[in-house]
Amino acid sequence: MAAAAPSIILAPSRYALPRPFLKWVGGKGQLLGTLLERIGAAGQFRGYHEPFVGGGALFFELTRQGALRDGAALSDANPHLIEVWQVVRNEVQGLVDALAVLKSRHCEEHYYAVRADVPATPVDRAARIIYLNKTCFNGLYRENRRGGFNVPFGRYTDPPILDEENLRACSRALRNVDLRCQDFVSAAARVRPHDLVYFDPPYVPVSRTSVFTEYQKGGFGEGDQRRLAGTFRTLADTGARVLLSNSWAPLVLECYGEFSPLEVSASRNVNSRTDRRGRVSEALVDNFAALRPAKLAG
Numbered sequence: 001m002a003a004a005a006p007s008i009i010l011a012p013s014r015y016a017l018p019r020p021f022l023k024w025v026g027g028k029g030q031l032l033g034t035l036l037e038r039i040g041a042a043g044q045f046r047g048y049h050e051p052f053v054g055g056g057a058l059f060f061e062l063t064r065q066g067a068l069r070d071g072a073a074l075s076d077a078n079p080h081l082i083e084v085w086q087v088v089r090n091e092v093q094g095l096v097d098a099l100a101v102l103k104s105r106h107c108e109e110h111y112y113a114v115r116a117d118v119p120a121t122p123v124d125r126a127a128r129i130i131y132l133n134k135t136c137f138n139g140l141y142r143e144n145r146r147g148g149f150n151v152p153f154g155r156y157t158d159p160p161i162l163d164e165e166n167l168r169a170c171s172r173a174l175r176n177v178d179l180r181c182q183d184f185v186s187a188a189a190r191v192r193p194h195d196l197v198y199f200d201p202p203y204v205p206v207s208r209t210s211v212f213t214e215y216q217k218g219g220f221g222e223g224d225q226r227r228l229a230g231t232f233r234t235l236a237d238t239g240a241r242v243l244l245s246n247s248w249a250p251l252v253l254e255c256y257g258e259f260s261p262l263e264v265s266a267s268r269n270v271n272s273r274t275d276r277r278g279r280v281s282e283a284l285v286d287n288f289a290a291l292r293p294a295k296l297a298g
């Protein structure tokens, strides 16, 4: 019988800290319960890797549960995003101060001035992205094809521009975490047997108007999806615990058929209008059933 992972609690902890400091496209907040259930079935694991980290919903959940005792490596191909994570880890006091200034000046005119500006320092650039994320229409930081940000002002009464307690909790959680801007293949090269890897790539589009691939300049096309499926298989062969989410699309079922994807239902933005939500099927793929029972020493 597979060894249980005693530290995984299936119900996501909704109110505890640390929580994602950015709301990111494709954020996994509402799939957390299902992801935790799958991870509970993986048996014990060592290090944790999230090569498409985005807002890091699963990383923060596992941190809150104390399940990441053997270190974590988080990465993403978006350099603006990774810079924010690094500033939260390394310069949280400067970030809190910069956000306090942005908060004190907040109004529509100030929003558009900040949106048009590209600050000179990492702290100010990180504060700008968090500020825009909390105050823009729909509260979602989304870059256009040219890597720019053109979301209009959001009319919120009291947007949470500065959540100092959470930023400090995130900073503590990241103290020993490896953070890199890189492609997922480079991230996979650092995975050891018995590590847990969660791949949450830009999803295969489910409709012609779908915008799921617009995370960064260049998008994430069929070639990337197939490259990722090859990486998944290679890691599975080395004995790593590998978990992946994607849309319930023919390409995904073709790429991962041998792992018997699980169909789950989620509420998602299903077209380019971010305010239009609907229920869609998503695929969860893992290699846990094929793993030999493992009880890790120490």
Ligand SMILES: C[S@@+](CC[C@H](N)C(=O)[O-])C[C@H]1O[C@@H](n2cnc3c(N)ncnc32)[C@H](O)[C@@H]1O
Pocket: 024, 025, 026, 027, 028, 029, 051, 052, 053, 054, 055, 056, 057, 058, 075, 076, 077, 078, 081, 182, 183, 184, 185, 200, 201, 202, 203, 215, 216, 219, 220, 224
């Ligand atoms: C679905 S989002 C991840 C959402 C995240 N799990 C969360 O909870 O917020 C996908 C991420 O993949 C990143 N990405 C796109 N192409 C990539 C690549 N080739 N290698 C690594 N990351 C990539 C995007 O920048 C984006 O942040």
